[in-house]
Amino acid sequence: MHAQQERPTDSLGPRVTTSGAKYTDDSSHDFNANFEVNYRVNSNLFFQIRGYRDKNASQDLFGGSFFAKKYVTKRFYMYSGLSAEFMGGVFPDESISVKLSQFNMANGMGYDLNKNFTIEVENLINVKQNFGGFSNQNDFSVRGKFKF
DSSP, X not given: OGGGOOOOXXXXXXXXXXXXXXXXXXTTTEEEEEEEEEEEXXXXXXXXXXXXXXXXXXXXXXXXXXXXXXESSSSEEEEEEEEEEEEEOOOTXXXXXXXXXXXXEEEEEEEEEETTEEEXXXXXXXXXXXXXXXXXXXXXXXXXXXXX
């Protein structure tokens, strides 16, 4: 089937790629950071790890996910995997406690418009239902990613 043909190996680039960003707010000591690691199995199949940390005055969140990503055409891909988010308190007199705040099954698809911009849609389905009022039962997102 033409959609399953592997792309030529000379244009694939490195087997492992990484990206990440961190930004801070010096006035409040808040910060946000994220990272992504991609491992190319072959020209159409990738494993991907994503993670983030958001810290503000009242909470400290860390989330991570693991996906298998399959290109079905040269630019269109689908992915599926698991994601989890952990929450901890940041008050000085609070005992250190890290709690699982979300555990999700993630399914999505993306399209590489060009080598610098990708559009993705994703559906997160909350696997565990007893996380309380601050967890989303299901989440649908649309995002664009610039690469530079």
